[in-house]
Amino acid sequence: MFEGSQDLPRGTLELMILKVLSLDPMHGWGIIQRIRHLSKDVFQVNQGSLYPALQRLKKKGWIRSEWRVTENKRRARYYALTDSGERELAEERGAWERSTTAVGWILQAES
Amino acid sequence: MSRFRSLGEWLRGLVGGARAEAELKEEFDFHLDQEIAANVRSGMTPEEARRQALLAFGGTDWYGERVRDERSGRPLEDLIRDLRMGFRNLRKRPVFALVGVLTLALGVGMSTTMFTLVDAIILHPLPGSNTDGMVYLRQESEDGRMWISPTSQLIEILRDHSSSFSRIEAYSRNPYNVTIGGEPFRLYGAASSEGFFDFLGVRPAQGRGFLPGDGPGGTGPVVVLSHRLWVERFGEDPSVVGRTMVIEGLTFEVIGVLPQSFRVHTPVEIGFWMLDESVPGITPEELSPEAAIARLTEGVSVEAARDELNAILVNNPLDRLADFEWVGLVLTPGDLIDSDLKKALFILQAGALLVLLIGCGNLANLLLAQGEARGPEMAVRASLGARRGRLIRQLLAESLVLGALGGFLGLFLTLWALDSLPLFMPTGYSGFSLDRNAFLFAMALSIGAVLLSGILPALKASKKDLNSVIKGGTTLPQGFLRRGGVRRLLVTSEVAMAFVLLVSAGLLLKSFAGLRGMDTGFDPDGLLTMRLELPEEQYGNHETQVAFVSQLGDRISRGFPPTLGTATLASGFVDNLEAAIGALVPEGTSPDGAENRVFFTRGVEPDFFEALGLPILQGQAFSQGDGLGDEPLVIINERIARQYFPGVDPVGRRFQLREETYRVEGVSGNLDLPDLVKNDIGDLQLFFPLRQDEGSGITVIMRVSGSRSDAVDAMRRLIHDVDPALPILNIAMVNDLLSESLNQERSNALLMALFAFTALLLGAIGIYGVVAYSVSRQIREIGIRLALGASKQRVVTKVVLGSMKTVGVGLVLGVAGAVALGGTLSGLLHEVPSRDPWVFLIVLIGIAGASLLSTWIPARRAAGPSPIRSLNSE
Numbered sequence: 001m002f003e004g005s006q007d008l009p010r011g012t013l014e015l016m017i018l019k020v021l022s023l024d025p026m027h028g029w030g031i032i033q034r035i036r037h038l039s040k041d042v043f044q045v046n047q048g049s050l051y052p053a054l055q056r057l058k059k060k061g062w063i064r065s066e067w068r069v070t071e072n073k074r075r076a077r078y079y080a081l082t083d084s085g086e087r088e089l090a091e092e093r094g095a096w097e098r099s100t101t102a103v104g105w106i107l108q109a110e111s
Numbered sequence: 112m113s114r115f116r117s118l119g120e121w122l123r124g125l126v127g128g129a130r131a132e133a134e135l136k137e138e139f140d141f142h143l144d145q146e147i148a149a150n151v152r153s154g155m156t157p158e159e160a161r162r163q164a165l166l167a168f169g170g171t172d173w174y175g176e177r178v179r180d181e182r183s184g185r186p187l188e189d190l191i192r193d194l195r196m197g198f199r200n201l202r203k204r205p206v207f208a209l210v211g212v213l214t215l216a217l218g219v220g221m222s223t224t225m226f227t228l229v230d231a232i233i234l235h236p237l238p239g240s241n242t243d244g245m246v247y248l249r250q251e252s253e254d255g256r257m258w259i260s261p262t263s264q265l266i267e268i269l270r271d272h273s274s275s276f277s278r279i280e281a282y283s284r285n286p287y288n289v290t291i292g293g294e295p296f297r298l299y300g301a302a303s304s305e306g307f308f309d310f311l312g313v314r315p316a317q318g319r320g321f322l323p324g325d326g327p328g329g330t331g332p333v334v335v336l337s338h339r340l341w342v343e344r345f346g347e348d349p350s351v352v353g354r355t356m357v358i359e360g361l362t363f364e365v366i367g368v369l370p371q372s373f374r375v376h377t378p379v380e381i382g383f384w385m386l387d388e389s390v391p392g393i394t395p396e397e398l399s400p401e402a403a404i405a406r407l408t409e410g411v412s413v414e415a416a417r418d419e420l421n422a423i424l425v426n427n428p429l430d431r432l433a434d435f436e437w438v439g440l441v442l443t444p445g446d447l448i449d450s451d452l453k454k455a456l457f458i459l460q461a462g463a464l465l466v467l468l469i470g471c472g473n474l475a476n477l478l479l480a481q482g483e484a485r486g487p488e489m490a491v492r493a494s495l496g497a498r499r500g501r502l503i504r505q506l507l508a509e510s511l512v513l514g515a516l517g518g519f520l521g522l523f524l525t526l527w528a529l530d531s532l533p534l535f536m537p538t539g540y541s542g543f544s545l546d547r548n549a550f551l552f553a554m555a556l557s558i559g560a561v562l563l564s565g566i567l568p569a570l571k572a573s574k575k576d577l578n579s580v581i582k583g584g585t586t587l588p589q590g591f592l593r594r595g596g597v598r599r600l601l602v603t604s605e606v607a608m609a610f611v612l613l614v615s616a617g618l619l620l621k622s623f624a625g626l627r628g629m630d631t632g633f634d635p636d637g638l639l640t641m642r643l644e645l646p647e648e649q650y651g652n653h654e655t656q657v658a659f660v661s662q663l664g665d666r667i668s669r670g671f672p673p674t675l676g677t678a679t680l681a682s683g684f685v686d687n688l689e690a691a692i693g694a695l696v697p698e699g700t701s702p703d704g705a706e707n708r709v710f711f712t713r714g715v716e717p718d719f720f721e722a723l724g725l726p727i728l729q730g731q732a733f734s735q736g737d738g739l740g741d742e743p744l745v746i747i748n749e750r751i752a753r754q755y756f757p758g759v760d761p762v763g764r765r766f767q768l769r770e771e772t773y774r775v776e777g778v779s780g781n782l783d784l785p786d787l788v789k790n791d792i793g794d795l796q797l798f799f800p801l802r803q804d805e806g807s808g809i810t811v812i813m814r815v816s817g818s819r820s821d822a823v824d825a826m827r828r829l830i831h832d833v834d835p836a837l838p839i840l841n842i843a844m845v846n847d848l849l850s851e852s853l854n855q856e857r858s859n860a861l862l863m864a865l866f867a868f869t870a871l872l873l874g875a876i877g878i879y880g881v882v883a884y885s886v887s888r889q890i891r892e893i894g895i896r897l898a899l900g901a902s903k904q905r906v907v908t909k910v911v912l913g914s915m916k917t918v919g920v921g922l923v924l925g926v927a928g929a930v931a932l933g934g935t936l937s938g939l940l941h942e943v944p945s946r947d948p949w950v951f952l953i954v955l956i957g958i959a960g961a962s963l964l965s966t967w968i969p970a971r972r973a974a975g976p977s978p979i980r981s982l983n984s985e
Contacts (some may be wrong), residue, residue: 028138029145047142047167068135076141077134 013045013053015096018081018089021063025080027070028054054079062088131494153195155463193508200509208513210876215517215560217869218467222522223553225460226530227543230552233453240966246413248279248403248420260400269405272423275416277408280310281400284381285390288838290357291344291909297840298340298382301375302390302398308335308945311404318352318367322384325366332389334363338371356383359391371544392646405795454938455859462615462866465608467560469870472601473877475564478510479598480884482572489572502573510565511558518557522550567597569974598881602914603921609867609874609924610958615936616867617950621941626785626853633782634724637676637814638845639822640684643830643837646806653805658736659833660801660809664716666829675822676815679722680801682714684810685784686841689713691797693769697755702767710751710768711787712797714804720779721745722814728752732763738802745773748796752778763888768797777894786852789941859939871958875965882914884971893973910970911963922955 020026020034031054032045056065062085068078081089143164150160201208201277248261248269266281282303289298308320315335325333325918334356336345345351354365363385375381387395407416482489489502523547529543532918650656664680671678683689689712694705713719717733728749737744745766752761761775770868779798787793801809811830815822827839886893893906933945943950 027141027145029142033149051138065515074141074144077138 011092013049014057015089015092016043016045017050017053017057017079018062018085018092021079021081022073022086025068025078027076027078031079057085060088061085172237189504190508193505194512196505197509198510201512204481207477208516211477211513212517212520212875214470214473214876215467215514215557216520216524217873218463218470218519218560219518219553219556220528221463221866221869222460222467222556223521223525223545223549224528224532225456225463226552227525227545227549229456229460230546230548233456233541238384243637246405246407246416248405261403263396263398263400266400266403269420269423272426273416273419274420275411276405276410278310279403279405280304280307281403282375282384283305283387283390283398284401285392285398289359289382292897299380300334300383300385301381301384301401302387302395304387307384310406313369313373315367317349318365318372320367326386326388328388330364330511331364332358332361332385333366334358334389335369335384336365337369337380337384338373338380339380340369358383359384361389361391363389378545378666391917396600397647451939452855453856458615458935458939459859459866462863464613466866466870466873469605469608469873469877471560471564472605473649473873473880474510474513474560474602475568476598476877476880476884478506478565478568480880482568483821483888484508485572493573494512499573503569506569506572507562507565508568510561513565514557514561517560518553521554521557525549525553569596598885599917602878602881602917603924605673605874605877606918606921606958606962607924607928609870610922610954611928611932612863612867612870613957614925614929614950615952616860616863618936618940618943618945618947619856619863621947621950622943623853623856623860625942626789626856627850629783629785629788631783631785631849632780633723635845635849637816638723638844639813639815639819640845640848641811641813641823641826641842642687642840643809643811644840645809645837647807649834650807656805656807658801660716661738662833663809663830664801666832667719667826670829670832672825675817675825676813677718677722678811678813678826680716681719681810681812682801682804682806682808683714684713684812685845685852687808687810688787688793689806691769695751695755696767697761698765698767698772708795709792710795710797711793712799712804714799714801714806715746716801719798719812721811723782724780726780728778728780729760730775733776733800737800741803743771743773743803744776744800744935746777746798747775748779748781748798750781751795751797754795773797773799784852785849789853789856856939856941871961874958875961878914878918878962879965879969882910882966883972885914886969886973887912890973906973907967907970910973911966914966914970915959915962918959918966922958925958926951926955 016035017031020031020038023034026034028047028050032047032050035043035045045068054063054065058065058079062082063079064075065079067075070076146164146167147157147160150163151157153711155163189690248266250261260281263281266279269276280303282301284299284301286297287300289296289300292927305321305323305325308315310377314320316338318335318427320335321333324330336351341347341351347769348354351365351368355362356365357363369384387398390398407413493499493502526545529545532543645656650659667678667680691710691712692707693708693710694707696702696705715733717735717737720732726747729752732744732746733744747755747761755761755766756764761778763775765772765774767773778795782796784793811826813822813826823842830837830839897903906907929951930946937945
């Protein structure tokens with residue numbers, strides 16, 4: 001699923017996609033580049049995971065897609081966050097932060 | 112084909128499937144191009160950039176499957192995609208598709224044809240749409256073997272006294288001389304009251320039904336045509352309303368045409384309907400109803416109505432009823448149908464369904480083989496990410512396409528079969544049409560059939576994993592039929608079902624052949640009969656009737672040319688039979704305990720016995736002088752002599768029957784008619800001198816030795832010398848009448864034989880398919896055996912024996928099934944036990960032979976010319 005980092009909790013990829021799309025509408029290739037860039041090359045999202053994930057998010061109504069023309073005049077499918085996607089992102093982000101903080105506490109615990 | 116395809120494209124466009132596929136590809140292409148461009152920017156050569164990009168992307172098919180899986184939010188789109196794919200896959204295998212579709216079509220066609228008959232005759236025996244609470248009124252003899260319709264007189268009484276029925280309607284049926292467009296012929300017509308069609312809820316397909324004011328007092332004579340008559344005699348003229356036809360010399364105006372589906376239960380087809388008051392030469396009161404149809408008052412049960420009816424009969428003793436000791440009965444529509452016919456139809460329906468089941472077995476076999484052959488494809492697709500559910504759905508979609516095609520072809524077969532039905536069925540049971548019920552039935556059958564035969568193969572095929580397929584290659588099944596447990600089961604059940612069907616067909620054929628070839632006691636060759644009905648006005652009493660008979664008899668004996676043949680008169684011979692029910696008490700014995708029996712009676716001229724070749728065993732035939740006023744004489748048949756006068760010479764003795772004393776003049780041979788024999792009636796026969804026998808109907812019997820038409824013409828002249836106005840009815844050869852009387856048995860046997868042979872053929876094809884397949888799967892094993900020196904014969908024997916074991920199990924099951932089900936046929940068989948060992952044996956040999964042939968052919972091919980070639984095929 002991810003090169004370099006195997007065992008991320010379920011839903012992490014979706015969360016990252018939502019986050020990336022909240023910055024700017026983006027096409028599939030761009031999403032991969034953006035995630036790699038923002039994670040400082042730690043996460044290499046595989047195409048085989050990305051497109052089904054995009055399909056899942058679309059089905060849930062969190063993102064929508066439309067065809068746009070890129071800067072070099074190619075047609076590409078752009079994905080963008082919907083309002084409910086925005087809410088979902090906020091919620092998931094809260095949950096993520098709470099759980100990482102909690103995991104952090106556990107890891108820092110000293111006997 | 113192109114039309115089908117463009118339809119598919121249109122449907123796909125409708126749900127956006129095609130666009131989604133194209134967009135998916137464009138999206139992937141864009142992704143790949145971006146990757147390549149990025150690689151080039153980072154300094155790779157274009158070729159290397161492309162290679163790396165493809166490597167990273169890893170092949171679009173897999174994502175495609177996954178994305179499609181995730182996307183599947185539109186069931187209609189999925190279904191259409193699956194169906195289209197199924198259609199494409201079938202086109203790649205035309206032979207498989209053709210065999211599958213034909214097999215299904217045969218089964219569906221036969222079953223739907225039978226269903227149409229069952230539906231029309233048994234489930235909807237009453238014409239019209241408004242049949243709630245409707246019953247036929249009929250009176251039966253105590254033993255239920257004979258029945259009559261109520262007389263007009265009784266119907267009037269019931270209308271006045273019964274509160275069980277809201278309405279009672281009746282119709283009468285008679286043959287009439289009609290002329291249409293200048294061409295004269297004889298045809299059955301019916302007469303009813305004005306509200307009859309409204310009562311039944313039947314609306315004419317063209318024109319109108321009867322209205323108040325129709326008939327002699329108003330519009331003059333009007334007639335409503337049957338669909339058949341309109342087609343055959345009026346050339347389907349769309350403006351037939353207003354045209355005329357002549358019935359018994361009276362011109363009638365056509366006011367309407369009945370729908371094709373309209374049918375009443377008569378043994379002959381009714382060509383037209385008129386009002387009771389319009390029937391030429393007879394008053395409405397004189398018409399004798401063929402059937403009375405009544406509607407139960409709401410809330411009244413059939414049983415309550417029956418009780419009330421019987422009470423009315425007791426309080427209003429009617430001559431005919433008291434005399435014949437009939438019991439009043441109310442029947443539900445279903446009871447009206449001859450129980451043998453009902454039984455036959457159900458059995459034939461079951462037979463047709465068995466054929467369909469056998470077809471399903473074959474189809475399942477084909478699909479299993481297909482599944483094996485497509486194992487690699489399925490495994491690769493599965494490993495590329497297609498989920499099992501999707502694969503199963505797709506395989507089932509293929510079956511569905513097969514089912515739809517087979518179903519439609521089956522419907523066409525049904526249409527054709529219903530058209531050619533008169534070839535198989537007794538007259539009066541034609542004019543059936545495919546209706547909505549039959550259509551739904553056919554569709555349900557097809558879908559059920561493909562699901563039944565498709566689900567197991569789909570489950571099996573989709574379970575393949577790549578490893579086993581790649582490792583296993585094409586040599587998976589080891590040993591003949593060993594791994595194919597399912598296939599063996601299919602063959603076994605096909606053989607068992609075919610056995611049951613063939614035995615049924617064999618029994619029915621044997622029974623029919625027995626009746627057809629039975630000894631009638633007389634020689635029917637060259638015998639011809641015609642019917643005279645003496646009109647009431649001229650021949651209202653016994654004296655005038657006897658005068659006519661004497662005149663005609665004398666004229667025949669003096670004037671009928673011996674070169675043309677011989678002729679005699681009787682009250683009835685093959686048809687128009689009369690029966691007396693009562694206790695026969697020989698003189699000098701006590702009437703106590705004498706049992707009521709049914710005696711078939713015929714009034715005959717002295718030369719009747721000689722003309723028919725019916726022997727006089729004791730005593731003598733009547734003489735010319737035995738007439739009105741003399742002592743009543745009788746000739747009894749051999750069975751009566753044996754049962755009532757055991758050990759004594761009955762000639763000269765007297766007996767009493769229904770308050771009349773007869774003197775036995777002689778004993779004749781038994782005169783047996785197949786349609787009476789098959790119903791176990793008519794074994795006791797009495798012959799009276801025609802001139803002592805009161806009645807207005809006369810049957811002229813001729814044994815024609817020369818030209819038939821010359822003989823008929825000569826007889827017509829003699830009859831018209833006596834009464835120029837007397838119509839001559841029902842000219843028919845006795846052999847034809849005898850043959851027609853077995854129409855039901857013939858059609859039962861023929862239809863069952865048709866089903867059985869189809870079953871045998873399908874079963875043989877099924878066995879062939881399974882053996883050929885299993886042989887092809889172990890071609891290597893066979894090759895090695897041959898290479899190691901096994902003789903071809905040994906290999907063939909091994910294959911054949913292995914398969915015949917499976918067939919043998921099926922045969923055993925078939926015998927058990929046929930023995931268990933034998934009872935259901937027994938009512939339709941005459942003098943053939945339902946477990947007739949000869950029939951069983953012949954069927955056993957037949958199936959074993961057919962099976963042997965269908966295993967031997969593929970087995971021989973396996974041990975073909977060169978073992979090397981067998982090995983090379985790997």
